[in-house]
Amino acid sequence: GAVVSQHPSWVICKSGTSVKIECRSLDFQATTMFWYRQFPKQSLMLMATSNEGSKATYEQGVEKDKFLINHASLTLSTLTVTSAHPEDSSFYICSARDRGDRRIRQETQYFGPGTRLLVL
Amino acid sequence: AQSVTQPDIHITVSEGASLELRCNYSYGATPYLFWYVQSPGQGLQLLLKYFSGDTLVQGIKGFEAEFKRSQSSFNLRKPSVHWSDAAEYFCAVGVRNTGFQKLVFGTGTRLLVSP
Numbered sequence: 152g153a154v155v156s157q158h159p160s161w162v163i164c165k166s167g168t169s170v171k172i173e174c175r176s177l178d179f180q181a182t183t184m185f186w187y188r189q190f191p192k193q194s195l196m197l198m199a200t201s202n203e204g205s206k207a208t209y210e211q212g213v214e215k216d217k218f219l220i221n222h223a224s225l226t227l228s229t230l231t232v233t234s235a236h237p238e239d240s241s242f243y244i245c246s247a248r249d250r251g252d253r254r255i256r257q258e259t260q261y262f263g264p265g266t267r268l269l270v271l
Numbered sequence: 272a273q274s275v276t277q278p279d280i281h282i283t284v285s286e287g288a289s290l291e292l293r294c295n296y297s298y299g300a301t302p303y304l305f306w307y308v309q310s311p312g313q314g315l316q317l318l319l320k321y322f323s324g325d326t327l328v329q330g331i332k333g334f335e336a337e338f339k340r341s342q343s344s345f346n347l348r349k350p351s352v353h354w355s356d357a358a359e360y361f362c363a364v365g366v367r368n369t370g371f372q373k374l375v376f377g378t379g380t381r382l383l384v385s386p
Contacts, residue, residue: 157314185374194361194376195315244314248372258365258372262307262315 154178155247157263164235165271172230172266174245180225181247185260186218189242201228235270242267273298273366275377283383284352292347292380294336294362303365303372304345306336309379310358318360321345332356357384 154177164170174184182203187195199209199220207220217239219231228247232239246260276295284290296302303322307315319330326338336347345362361379365372 194378197373259320260374264314
């Protein structure tokens with residue numbers, strides 16, 4: 152159980168285009184999903200927290216208009232990188248928190264396999 | 272501010288030898304601690320977690336970790352390493368926020384397994 156998928160697994164795009172990445176919880180409902188960015192050989196940096204039916208909460212330094220997040224349902228969150236540039240090239244990973252886990256203090260995040268974005 | 276330190280950037284261990292990966296955290300409240308493993312080009316898989324109770328936590332794939340409050344540490348151990356254990360290992364602390372918990376990750380330790 153607790154499987155999270157991401158689509159696509161990798162994408163190459165031209166500078167100036169927009170790219171949408173999907174994150175789905177396959178066997179559980181997730182009221183909260185998280186989007187991380189990981190540069191080569193570095194750790195994961197939280198970009199934003201996505202709550203179903205409400206606006207995402209962005210971490211300091213992350214551009215809201217650049218990285219659009221939509222959490223349309225309890226099993227789907229999307230990250231759109233708008234007007235992508237080469238510096239946006241990175242590995243994007245989402246995670247999801249199981250709605251069924253009411254114990255906030257003991258919740259666990261389940262991670263997707265990641266999406267590698269290359270902007271030319 | 273909350274932080275996690277993994278002092279070893281990479282470690283090489285012979286197959287069959289024991290392993291210990293270090294993790295130190297800084298957090299003002301009771302920590303909720305996690306170890307994740309990441310294979311190349313993949314997402315993160317949860318190895319184990321500590322919330323409360325027994326300070327020695329058992330995880331998947333034969334891993335265990337021990338929480339030591341006095342040392343602010345949560346080191347990961349495995350008695351006998353297999354070649355398939357080669358990967359990147361991340362320690363994380365759960366930081367309580369309004370309605371959910373955020374994870375703060377360490378910089379990771381890359382494990383290499385030699386024959």
